[in-house]
Amino acid sequence: GGVLRMHPQHCGGLFGKDGTSLKDVPLKEISVQAEVHNLVADVTCKLTYKNDSKDLVETQFVFPIDADAAVYHFEAEINKKRIVAKCRERLEAKETYQEAVDAGHTAFYMEEDELMGDTFTMKVGNIPPAEMAVIKLQYFCQLQVRNETKESGECAVAVFALPSVLNPRYTPSSSESNRQFGHPNAITFTTVTVPYKFSFSANLTAQCPIVSVRSAKDVFELNYQGENRKTAKLTLQSEFKFDHDLEMDIILADPTKLTITYEQCDSNEKGGILGFDCLTVNFLPVFKEDTDTRNEVIFLIDRSGSMSGKNIMQAKESLLLFLKSLPTDCRFQIVGFGTTFSALFNEPQDYTEESMKMALEYQKNMNADMGGTEVLGALESIYAKEITGAGWHRKIIFLTDGDITNQTQVISLVRRNAKTTRMFAIGLGDGASTSLVTGVARAGGGKSAFVRNDERLQPVVLHILQLALQP
Incomplete structure (x- = not known):
């Protein structure tokens, strides 16, 4: 390859x-x-x-x-x-x-x-x-959701994304x-050069008030359909070109409110899933922090050639935020991979002034200069290491654009090791592979998120770290 x-x-x-x-x-x-109903989009x-x-x-x-x-x-x-x-x-x-x-x-x-x-x-x-x-x-599709703190209190951010960009794998x-x-x-890719018409609209319905809709790259017009602000009509106002994924954050007032979406079956369908009524239940529980949890955090960084440019800059900024937000009672390691892989330390290190100094130096000099995207070897080396000891929990935080084709092998490896190691993944850039990023996180019992623009980077990083540090 x-x-x-x-x-x-x-x-x-x-x-x-x-x-x-x-x-x-x-x-x-x-x-x-x-048609967006609570956290489900049709x-x-x-x-x-x-x-x-x-x-x-x-x-x-x-x-x-x-x-x-x-x-x-x-x-x-x-x-x-x-x-x-x-x-x-x-x-x-x-x-x-x-x-x-x-x-x-x-x-x-x-x-x-x-x-x-x-x-x-x-x-x-x-x-x-x-x-x-x-x-x-x-x-x-189901919308990704996270909690966010505002001056008015806690709110939920539901992310709707329309993938528009395909990256080479x-x-x-x-x-x-x-x-x-x-x-x-x-697989074939094309660059759109011929003018064409593009239109996007959405009807939003929620069981709690819709606070607002925001987007880093596109402009939407939001018109509420009732005084309670639980229904709204959304229309894309800006000109859209296929150089990024269309994405918007739907801000909902109550992050912990139980939401239920009911879909009635198609009476003309005889057999198959469309012939059954479906019910989706969503809720966001708030967990109390467990102060006795001790974590071993492994940052797995994609440094392959496809990460060059904006993606590696987002990876560097993400890693910096992670390092500066780590609790002082954890141990950590950084593994970069491309055609080969290399670890910063021989084994995960305690959070000390010296280890943090070395990590920040690594982050400063990190580039997309390691060739292809051979992540299997890097993962196998992480899983082969013994966890620090009893009472310690190993978490991998994986930063990548996901431009690989052996996803089945990677996801299978993560699943086989899920009992000892949880996996969290962040997809970087427009066109990041949702199948790899969500696949490894699901297989590893963790969560995934995507950073398609710089404005979302900090909240996504802090959200993933918060989840990773939980038991």
Whole structure:
């Protein structure tokens, strides 16, 4: 494997096969409508493309999606024909698609990437010359949430993100896969250069007052629909370009309020999850601090080539905040990795003036200069070390952009060691892999968060550290 170096502005797109190469099928319009109920979002994306060539083009579509999202509806309209997707076993679906395309029919084939759960690849089939292709995708996702202290008291911050950027993924040389959908490095990226229309709106409903909505890079207009401020209409006002993930913080008045979201089943669905009523319950308990807990904190820092630029600067700032916020009764270690890995100390050290001086010097000189993204070896070296002793708890705080393809192996390793070590992960930058970051945190019994802009860095870092220091 090697480090992929591509233009930083990569997004999904519709591509036509032309021999062994792919060419863009121009994007004309995107509209996104979200229904946000408490901490759950129902998102509808409508994308319009046009085949400007003179040939019948077999196409495929690559697009980013949150790793925890559940796609429940997909349809496409080409040449006045509307096709609605049905879920099938992978091999059966692939055979059916190929038979239809070989017969000259329009067919669609979509599957989640086995090694990158935050990327979907869809074979769209034949598009006639000068014809439009309208793709509609609907999915559910749960919003990440954290507590935040304001002058008026505690509030909850629910983060809605619409992934818009795809980063190239590094494939370690030792990676093995039974992939049925081509090599991971074959994933296609495009840079959007042709003007297109983009619109975004959302209806917000909560069981407590909606205080405000904020965004570091985009401008939204918020209109309340009632005096109690529990419902609101949100509209994107600024021009949006696919050089960052669309993200907003929804500030809710009561962080501990129990919220319940009910979804009635589709009476037309016979069998499958859509045929069942669903109930989601969310609550944010407040835990008392356990003063007897002793923690061994390992900072695992991605220093691979893909972290260069803004991402490594965010990693350095995050590490500085972590170090300055550590309790003095903990032990800590810093492990940087790329093609190889190296640890600051031979073993975790007590928090002392000398150890902190060495850590701050490491942080000051840290760069994205270690090559590829071989995180397995670094993790194995951490797990191989004995924990300090009885009563000590080991926590890993992982900082990365997640640009790797052997995610299954990494997540499996974390899960096997979850009984002795908890994992917390922060995804850095636009396009950070939600499947890796959320996957390792879930497997390691910890939490994950994302820093897509500098304004969110400090609250995210302090929130993750607070969680990591709990029993």
